[in-house]
Amino acid sequence: MNAQPTDASIDTRQRLIEAAILTFAEKGFDGAGIREIALRAKANSALVTYHFSGKEGLYLEALRYIFARKACRVAELATAPALEGPEARKDAIQRLKDHIRAFMQDLMACDPLDPQDPLGEAAMALMAREMQAPRATSSALLMEQIRPHVDHLMQCLQVLRPDLSWGDLLNMGMSIQGQLLYFRNSLGIARLIRSNPNYPEDLEEVIRHFTDFSLRGLGIPEAFPQPRN
Amino acid sequence: MNAQPTDASIDTRQRLIEAAILTFAEKGFDGAGIREIALRAKANSALVTYHFSGKEGLYLEALRYIFARKACRVAELATAPALEGPEARKDAIQRLKDHIRAFMQDLMACDPLDPQDPLGEAAMALMAREMQAPRATSSALLMEQIRPHVDHLMQCLQVLRPDLSWGDLLNMGMSIQGQLLYFRNSLGIARLIRSNPNYPEDLEEVIRHFTDFSLRGLGIPEAFPQPRN
DNA sequence: TCAAGAATTAATCAATCGTTTGAACCAGTC
DNA sequence: GACTGGTTCAAACGATTGATTAATTCTTGA
Numbered sequence: 001m002n003a004q005p006t007d008a009s010i011d012t013r014q015r016l017i018e019a020a021i022l023t024f025a026e027k028g029f030d031g032a033g034i035r036e037i038a039l040r041a042k043a044n045s046a047l048v049t050y051h052f053s054g055k056e057g058l059y060l061e062a063l064r065y066i067f068a069r070k071a072c073r074v075a076e077l078a079t080a081p082a083l084e085g086p087e088a089r090k091d092a093i094q095r096l097k098d099h100i101r102a103f104m105q106d107l108m109a110c111d112p113l114d115p116q117d118p119l120g121e122a123a124m125a126l127m128a129r130e131m132q133a134p135r136a137t138s139s140a141l142l143m144e145q146i147r148p149h150v151d152h153l154m155q156c157l158q159v160l161r162p163d164l165s166w167g168d169l170l171n172m173g174m175s176i177q178g179q180l181l182y183f184r185n186s187l188g189i190a191r192l193i194r195s196n197p198n199y200p201e202d203l204e205e206v207i208r209h210f211t212d213f214s215l216r217g218l219g220i221p222e223a224f225p226q227p228r229n
Numbered sequence: 230m231n232a233q234p235t236d237a238s239i240d241t242r243q244r245l246i247e248a249a250i251l252t253f254a255e256k257g258f259d260g261a262g263i264r265e266i267a268l269r270a271k272a273n274s275a276l277v278t279y280h281f282s283g284k285e286g287l288y289l290e291a292l293r294y295i296f297a298r299k300a301c302r303v304a305e306l307a308t309a310p311a312l313e314g315p316e317a318r319k320d321a322i323q324r325l326k327d328h329i330r331a332f333m334q335d336l337m338a339c340d341p342l343d344p345q346d347p348l349g350e351a352a353m354a355l356m357a358r359e360m361q362a363p364r365a366t367s368s369a370l371l372m373e374q375i376r377p378h379v380d381h382l383m384q385c386l387q388v389l390r391p392d393l394s395w396g397d398l399l400n401m402g403m404s405i406q407g408q409l410l411y412f413r414n415s416l417g418i419a420r421l422i423r424s425n426p427n428y429p430e431d432l433e434e435v436i437r438h439f440t441d442f443s444l445r446g447l448g449i450p451e452a453f454p455q456p457r458n
Numbered sequence: 459t460c461a462a463g464a465a466t467t468a469a470t471c472a473a474t475c476g477t478t479t480g481a482a483c484c485a486g487t488c
Numbered sequence: 489g490a491c492t493g494g495t496t497c498a499a500a501c502g503a504t505t506g507a508t509t510a511a512t513t514c515t516t517g518a
Contacts, residue, residue, distance in 0.1 A: 006485075009495060028362065030259035034476060044497050049477060051495095128361055132414045133257070134421070143421055150422060170423060171438040175408045178415075182407030185361065185414075193379075194399060209400045217446035235515065238465060263506065273467055278507060280465095 013051050015041040018119060020062040025122035028129060029059055056137055063130065063138055066123045067145045080152070083159050092159035093220065097211055099153055100180065104207050107184040128185050153177065160220055176214045183210070242280050244270040247348055249291045254351035257358060258288055285366060292359065292367055295352040296374055309381070312388045321388035322449065326440050328382055329409065333436045336413045337429075357414050382406065389449055405443045412439070 019041035023032040034055055038045035052058040083092050107124065130142055150173065157169045164172070183190070183206070191199045200206045248270035252261040263284050267274035281287040312321050336353055359371055382405065386398045393401070412419070412435070420428050429435045 004494085006494065008484090012495080028257055028259060030257060033474080035474085045476085046478080046498090047496070055476065125362075128414070131418045132357060132361055132416075134417045139417075139421060142418070146418070146422075167423075168438070171435065172442070174412060174415075174419065175439065175442045178408040178411030179404045180407075181415075182411045183403060186403070186407075190399075190403065194396065206400070209397070210404065212448075213401070213404045213446040216448055217442040219441075219445055235464065237514080241465080262504080264504090273465095274506085275468090275508080276466070284506060 009051070012041070012043050012047060016043055016047065016051065016058065017062050017065045019043075020058050021066065021119060021126055022122045024059060024062060025125040025129070029055075029135065059135070060138055060141065062126070063141055066127065067141075083155060088159050092156045093215070096153075096156040096160070096215070099156065100176070100211050100214060101207050103149075103177075103180050104183075104203065104210065107180065108203055124184060128181075157218070160218060172218055175217060176210075179210055179213065238280070241270070241272050241276060245272055245276065245280065245287065246291050246294045249287050250295065250348060250355055251351045253288060253291060254354040254358070258284075258364065263287070288364070289367060289370070291355070292370055295356065296370075312384065317388050321385045322444070325382075325385045325389070325444070328378075328385065329405070329440050329443060330436050332378070332409055333412075333432065333439065336409065337432055353413065357410075360410070361414060379406070386447070389447060401447055404446060405439075408439055408442065 016037065019037045020032075023037045023040060026032070034048050035045045037058070038048060048055060048058050052061050080095065083095070130138060134142055153173050153176070154169060157164075157172050161169065161172065187199075191197050245266065248266045249261075252266045252269060255261070263277045264274045266287070267277060277284060277287050281290055309324065312324070337350070356371075359367060360375075363371055379402070382402050383398060386393075386401050390398065390401065416428075420426050
């Protein structure tokens with residue numbers, strides 16, 4: 001009379017999801033096969049339909065799995081109260097700095113060179129694929145996940161540049177976010193160009209660069225520690 | 230006794246290639262089928278093997294076709310002579326502006342002379358897919374295409390910020406290039422966020438933003454038309 | 459006009475795709 | 489031990505994949 005999922009089945013589900021993340025990230029949705037994923041998870045391919053009602057369902061669960069465990073630092077920031085009072089502007093600058101740091105730390109939380117966590121890179125690669133060519137069934141899922149981060153960033157920008165239109169502010173946000181994500185997605189090339197397989201050796205230095213570049217690009221007077229010349 | 234290709238066959242080849250660009254851009258390499266491509270080109274699917282010796286060959290030819298006729302603006306710039314003389318700094322700023330405009334126009338393939346070219350957008354979407362997840366057989370082709378553009382950008386940055394180390398300059402280049410490529414790679418999400426499937430409606434406005442943001446971020450005094458406040 | 463080669467076609471190939479099936483397995487409950 | 493419901497499995501399903509075949513059409517130089 002028991003209708004509860006078994007511990008063992010939860011294990012199988014998780015193995016399938018993690019194998020799916022790895023395989024989907026490597027080959028894309030169409031390139032990855034059910035049998036290949038199941039083999040990787042040491043499970044039977046029929047279980048994909050049984051547990052997730054098909055390949056598409058497994059893909060969505062893989063995305064949810066990523067969202068549930070990643071991007072936790074930025075998520076914390078997004079719960080901050082509204083910016084108000086005389087200190088609003090100063091707070092906004094600090095909050096923007098925190099946002100960049102948190103986002104970078106989330107992005108790098110799982111280094112692709114780190115053998116401990118191959119899931120990290122795969123998850124980011126899958127996210128990148130999904131952002132570039134959102135699937136019809138998953139774009140809503142992606143949007144609701146990203147929305148709070150966008151809102152948090154935009155809230156800061158709005159305080160810092162109240163003179164700009166919403167479209168211009170979105171452009172600013174896009175430039176800032178773009179630097180960070182591109183940095184993560186092109187780490188391999190960057191390491192080759194610099195002939196330094198360990199780049200970045202000091203993440204703080206990169207965070208400082210992105211912070212300075214973004215604040216200057218944003219056009220905030222107090223953030224111009226004039227370039228040395 | 231004639232062993233020359235027919236005019237008609239060249240036509241068929243071109244129709245297949247262009248249909249391939251459209252379809253590969255929409256669905257990716259694995260998602261697109263040769264029957265679908267052939268149907269779009271109003272040709273027989275067996276001709277894919279006959280003319281290109283297979284699907285992979287058609288894909289490579291599609292990439293070559295793009296390289297041969299698109300992305301020419303940045304390629305032209307990359308042939309410019311070295312920056313010298315008293316005007317070097319002014320020239321470098323202009324050259325950087327031209328680089329951003331040319332790169333953006335190449336990315337979006339919005340040719341004022343050739344408006345509404347569905348092939349252009351598809352071609353760049355295909356490139357974006359390829360840059361994010363390079364296929365083993367085509368990554369070399371892609372690299373040799375991109376390298377000159379990177380070199381050209383770095384040359385400008387070196388003149389504009391001679392006080393910076395090479396590593397810092399690479400960071401600057403990464404920030405600038407990152408904005409542009411991320412913009413292209415995340416068009417899908419950007420359109421969702423803005424609830425505007427036609428974004429960007431005015432490419433010049435986006436180019437202006439990226440130029441301003443980059444020059445300010447770069448920390449060039451003469452590029453600070455102080456933000457209105 | 460006619461043979462030769464290039465180009466195109468419909469039909470078919472083996473392989474693989476995601477999914478379905480039906481039986482087995484493995485807890486627990488009576 | 490019989491029963492139940494969740495879980496797993498090997499086998500097979502129909503559909504579709506890229507590739508191939510052999511016959512046909514088209515083009516062209518002799």
